[in-house]
Amino acid sequence: MNLTLKIWRQKGPKDKGSMVDYKVSDISEHMSFLEMMDVLNEQLISEGKEPVAFDHDCREGICGSCSMFINGEAHGPDRGITTCQLHMRMFKDGDTITIEPFRAKAFPVIKDLVVDRSSFDRIQHAGGYISVNTYGNTQDANAIPISKYAADEAMDAATCIGCGACVASCKNASAMLFVGAKVSQYALLPQGRIEAVDRVKNMVAQMDLEGFGNCTNTGACEIECPKGISLENIARMNREYLSANIKD
Amino acid sequence: MSANIIDQCVAQGVPFARDYGGLLDNRSFGGVLVSRTFYAKGQTGQQLLLGAYSAMNRQIARGKITPFNRHEMLDIVKVDGKARGIIARDLVTGKLERHSAHAVVIASGGYGNVYFLSTNAMGSNATAAWKIHKKGAFFANPCYTQIHPTCIPRSGDYQSKLTLMSESLRNDGRIWVPKNIEDVKAIREGHKKPTDLSEDERDYYLERRYPAFGNLVPRDVASRAAKERCDAGYGVNATGEAVYLDFASAITRYGKEQAKIHGIQNPTDAKIYELGKGIVEAKYGNLFQMYEKIVDENPYETPMMIYPAVHYTMGGIWVDYNLMTTIPGCYAIGEANFSDHGANRLGASALMQGLADGYFVLPYTIGDYLSHEIRTGKIPTDTPEFEEAEKSVKDRIDFFINNKGSHSVDYYHKRLGNIMWNKCGMSRNAEGLKEAAAEIKALREDFYKNVSVPGSADELNSELEKAGRVADFLELGELFAKDALVREESCGGHFREESVEEDGEQKGEAKRNDAEFAFVSAWEFKGEPSDAVLHKEQLEFNEIELKQRSYK
Numbered sequence A: 001m002n003l004t005l006k007i008w009r010q011k012g013p014k015d016k017g018s019m020v021d022y023k024v025s026d027i028s029e030h031m032s033f034l035e036m037m038d039v040l041n042e043q044l045i046s047e048g049k050e051p052v053a054f055d056h057d058c059r060e061g062i063c064g065s066c067s068m069f070i071n072g073e074a075h076g077p078d079r080g081i082t083t084c085q086l087h088m089r090m091f092k093d094g095d096t097i098t099i100e101p102f103r104a105k106a107f108p109v110i111k112d113l114v115v116d117r118s119s120f121d122r123i124q125h126a127g128g129y130i131s132v133n134t135y136g137n138t139q140d141a142n143a144i145p146i147s148k149y150a151a152d153e154a155m156d157a158a159t160c161i162g163c164g165a166c167v168a169s170c171k172n173a174s175a176m177l178f179v180g181a182k183v184s185q186y187a188l189l190p191q192g193r194i195e196a197v198d199r200v201k202n203m204v205a206q207m208d209l210e211g212f213g214n215c216t217n218t219g220a221c222e223i224e225c226p227k228g229i230s231l232e233n234i235a236r237m238n239r240e241y242l243s244a245n246i247k248d
Numbered sequence B: 001m002s003a004n005i006i007d008q009c010v011a012q013g014v015p016f017a018r019d020y021g022g023l024l025d026n027r028s029f030g031g032v033l034v035s036r037t038f039y040a041k042g043q044t045g046q047q048l049l050l051g052a053y054s055a056m057n058r059q060i061a062r063g064k065i066t067p068f069n070r071h072e073m074l075d076i077v078k079v080d081g082k083a084r085g086i087i088a089r090d091l092v093t094g095k096l097e098r099h100s101a102h103a104v105v106i107a108s109g110g111y112g113n114v115y116f117l118s119t120n121a122m123g124s125n126a127t128a129a130w131k132i133h134k135k136g137a138f139f140a141n142p143c144y145t146q147i148h149p150t151c152i153p154r155s156g157d158y159q160s161k162l163t164l165m166s167e168s169l170r171n172d173g174r175i176w177v178p179k180n181i182e183d184v185k186a187i188r189e190g191h192k193k194p195t196d197l198s199e200d201e202r203d204y205y206l207e208r209r210y211p212a213f214g215n216l217v218p219r220d221v222a223s224r225a226a227k228e229r230c231d232a233g234y235g236v237n238a239t240g241e242a243v244y245l246d247f248a249s250a251i252t253r254y255g256k257e258q259a260k261i262h263g264i265q266n267p268t269d270a271k272i273y274e275l276g277k278g279i280v281e282a283k284y285g286n287l288f289q290m291y292e293k294i295v296d297e298n299p300y301e302t303p304m305m306i307y308p309a310v311h312y313t314m315g316g317i318w319v320d321y322n323l324m325t326t327i328p329g330c331y332a333i334g335e336a337n338f339s340d341h342g343a344n345r346l347g348a349s350a351l352m353q354g355l356a357d358g359y360f361v362l363p364y365t366i367g368d369y370l371s372h373e374i375r376t377g378k379i380p381t382d383t384p385e386f387e388e389a390e391k392s393v394k395d396r397i398d399f400f401i402n403n404k405g406s407h408s409v410d411y412y413h414k415r416l417g418n419i420m421w422n423k424c425g426m427s428r429n430a431e432g433l434k435e436a437a438a439e440i441k442a443l444r445e446d447f448y449k450n451v452s453v454p455g456s457a458d459e460l461n462s463e464l465e466k467a468g469r470v471a472d473f474l475e476l477g478e479l480f481a482k483d484a485l486v487r488e489e490s491c492g493g494h495f496r497e498e499s500v501e502e503d504g505e506q507k508g509e510a511k512r513n514d515a516e517f518a519f520v521s522a523w524e525f526k527g528e529p530s531d532a533v534l535h536k537e538q539l540e541f542n543e544i545e546l547k548q549r550s551y552k
């Protein structure tokens, strides 16, 4: 198929940036979206132009780096997948596709479609862990039985890949779904309960400091999340946060 | 050791699956017949990684670790023979940085991307390992590669990487190709569907060749068997490189079991299918969904197609029992080193090794080394050693930017990948390996003449990053071929066509030669890959007896 691409080009963090049109032809429906971008970039290089910069690594929905806002949706038109898992069969011959970076104050653009999501890292530094040393001598994992239901729910929360689609989809650029998932994973497990109060307070404080917006319950994040992280996690975080502050 | 690691990870909050009694649940995995693998949905590896990442976050919060995101190590700096720092490039600004230290640890992963197509992430590369090799670290067993049997087949020339389908699928999936070549043709041309073929018309070749282990034979055996069938013309997709992984019998088996559990008398076929599908969905739902997104076929209704792909490299930087390389003060851990797996690797053991290296070995051994450095003080970076290392890094970057050639970096990477896959892949022979070494050398020369890197050195420039990595792969690839040529036996993932069993029950299977080849090949850099000098480290086995594997 032949396509017109409207892509956000921005030389660097200080550049203003603008949309630029490109044409690609003979795109196979079996290509992934990023393979289509590879084809475009090969074409640009052969014309002596600069290729479009975009983040990507695992190309199988694991690392969460392929942050593209495609036709107005984080990770494009398909559901339950990341951009790297999106395939060209979702588009048809003659389509025009707009491709922008994930936009949020806390995700400044580095170049073209590459954004800096280190704000997510800093939220995790604030409490996304259990305080245990890593040189062995921990107790037997079976000494603390964990109900299958709690383990399964913690597992579902743990599938969050930190991609930031929830932030990009939210009209307030809120990071509540991401932080909710991280808080929940630990809050649901007995080993994580011990620090639950400090964790939720510190992570929420860092989230606010980074300039993420508030949650007004629109639910766009849940729809666009490639890992199906549910709004239930935001509710759980809010409960944790309230009870943590009552305990003060 | 592995039980310790599970305890450690659980303490860190990794959500391993639990059974109804609240204890850790387990299941079986490739290469073994008993259920002994703990798991976290279909993404155990990813969850262990996130667990390690969380432990790192804690140390960052405490100020014990300073992270440098978007930085690439481009050379090691030695002072008086000891590792004393690195040169790194800030990938956002392009600025070169000098970092000094009392010891350097390389944890840069494997080099599977020397094949261009692999299951490894796009950013995986050998540069850090190759740079230390060029400064004195021996590189061990470069030819030992694991080719994983359950990956989604290639669909075209534009393919950028290959996707692994979790090995756990082999617990319930049966692998087959059509028995008759006419059926293969009909399927490729779309006149027949795999589900049209009766049981008699299918060749469950793993069950046929290995009755004891069947579909659970180790990865290298399953991969070679798929290649054997496809080379013989039985591949079931347009490229001729795919076999079926079929869940129909598992669905029926689970369906009947469920019907019994729920007391359903004389269940209909539809009911059995519905109940069985539910179980398969609960176990592998996310993998099936992923497959459907990529291939656009529903694996509940038609068998999956799979083909082997490069997945892991057992070879790597040579280290001693303390994980130190042959450069004093320089350590290598995880997939970057050669330790633990030998010529083969069983399922789930890569992370076991990586976590053990990082959690349980290095913290103790590096302390011993550092204890002799207590009086060393801070190491200055304004010395000739740092100066020189930075200059050579800068010269190489400037070379790429100024080269103005006619081909992209990927053009060369794909060509290298082709040579590697065809001549240093699942099966190797002396003639092919000699050709591969010569072809890679020629390709490298062409690369330096004609590669084109757009953009500048002082900005985010992924083509520039790739150029440096491919340049190193073009050297490593040649050493790889040279190593494979020296190892004239078949062992583990390394299969030499000249070394197979001639007769008996094992006819055609890999033949080891322990009398002559029970050694590690540790290569010392001498300028060109072809000049590398081989050091043999003899392997001694006290507790176990070396013998031919049998999965019959």
Ligand SMILES: Cc1cc2nc3c(=O)[nH]c(=O)nc-3n(C[C@H](O)[C@H](O)[C@H](O)COP(=O)(O)OP(=O)(O)OC[C@H]3O[C@@H](n4cnc5c(N)ncnc54)[C@H](O)[C@@H]3O)c2cc1C
Pocket (backbone or CB within 6 Å): B044, B045, B046, B071, B072, B073, B074, B107, B108, B109, B110, B119, B120, B121, B123, B124, B125, B127, B128, B164, B311, B312, B333, B334, B335, B336, B347, B348, B349, B350, B351, B352, B354
């Ligand atoms: C798809 C897939 C699934 C897998 N599943 C399993 C599994 O279920 N169980 C199992 O046991 N194993 C599994 N493995 C294997 C296992 O994941 C790897 O062997 C393991 O992750 C290697 O860990 P590592 O820390 O040594 O290296 P990596 O995880 O590769 O990390 C290396 C890091 O170093 C960085 N780096 C590289 N070069 C430089 C440089 N020059 N400067 C700065 N940074 C650099 C890279 O960006 C990367 O972050 C899987 C592998 C793949 C690809």
Ligand code: SF4
Pocket (backbone or CB within 6 Å): A159, A160, A161, A162, A163, A164, A165, A166, A167, A177, A178, A181, A221, A224, A225, A226, A227, A228, A229
């Ligand atoms: S919650 Fe979902 S959308 Fe948000 S970062 Fe995690 S995986 Fe991405």
Ligand code: FES
Pocket (backbone or CB within 6 Å): A055, A056, A057, A058, A059, A060, A061, A062, A063, A064, A065, A066, A082, A083, A084, A085
């Ligand atoms: S590239 Fe890793 S999730 Fe898309």
